[in-house]
Amino acid sequence: MKIEVDFDRCQSNALCMQSAPSVFEVRDDGFLYILQDAPGEELRQSVEEAVANCPTQAISIQD
């Protein structure tokens, strides 16, 4: 599973961090950091949840 984040859409609302904390981290500097851009299949469900919950549609799964 390959994750792509459109950083110009991302507004650091940090909802993705609630869904998949081992993949997404919004730090104090206001930026989103991708902790792993190709996480294992076991994380697919939580990443899909992050994609669906992102208010600015900034996250997509490439495969």
Place this chain on the structure above:
Amino acid sequence: MTGPGHQSKTVIVGASLAGLRCAASLRREGYEGEIVLLGNERHSPYQRPPLSKAVLTGRAPIERATLRSQVAPPFELRLGVEATALAAEDQVLTLDDRSSISYDHLVLTCGARPRHLAALPPSETVLYFRTLDDAVRLRTRVQESIGRLLVVGAGFIGSEVASSAREQNWQVTLVDLDARIMSRVLGEGASSIVEQRHRENGVDLRLSCSISEAEIDRDGENSRVSLSDGSTLDVDMIVVGIGVEANTEWLANSSLTLDNGVIVDANGRAEGVNNIYAAGDVASWFHPAYGRHLRFEHFESATNQAQKVAATIAGTDLSPLDELPFAWSDQHGSVIQFLGLSDPSYLERSLEFSDESPHGQSFGYYDDHGRCRAAVLIDQSAHLGEVKTTITQSLRSL
């Protein structure tokens, strides 16, 4: 214009979120022509949402606002230049350095500017908050000392600036003509919660109130403002956020239809012209779901519209833009999210969710057929998806 040897050229006026987004999306849609992006500020394209929030509080660096999109060549970003006239019949723009530039496609993303109050001309003391320079100026001021700030206008900008300045321990008075905070987008129930957040956090909120007299010390420190409630305030700094006007004056002599912005269809095409488009704050965009032209001043809309214009130019997607208006605000640590288009005639009802969120509260706004047309979520962003589905369904049933 696409004869042998002629490469298509798209000129975008406004190196804004919408402008850069349109350029990047053109490439993504397979457009191979030349792209020229013109900006009248000296900064690389940036976005506005963080300016009144994390950039102002100092929680995020100024770079947080800078956009990261890259546009593959042939691409030229020209900063510090302003378009002053448009000759649509010749497909030529005149610039303020007296040069001109021709185009095959023209995209207008030249935005809007703050509306001014005659009693408060801009000065060292009076700031009409809009740009990155404005944010840097206020941030520097707020961080170097503690003072007294008067904010005029309790809309998005005013409410956020008030919150950010309180976070820096400034004494803040927030004044609005209306009886409620953010009254254009919030119903009574939602307004009262947001008002409470401001009061709990020490903002001196004066509603149904206006400025009756202002003696401004242009260098700061000793300005005095009289309010319509009879009180007098000594202030160090005044920020005004009473709305914006679309930057269309320079287009007055063009053939474009202007009415509170550049009138465009649901694909972003200007009325009666087949190679001029508009997106973002300057665009009065036709929304089929609402059956009328609307000018939105929010991040999400600027992004969606710019992408739609790119797809229209590239010819890859000619379906009308189908978007549910979305905006958000951060105030005193609360995240307030707005969905749909509200109307004062709608009935406000509290929204209940199956899994009770301990914090926050949300409201739906219902038309007289009982359909949920808009909503406000206060610290309940986990429910955004389901509320969006509900409103989308009721719009489809219109």
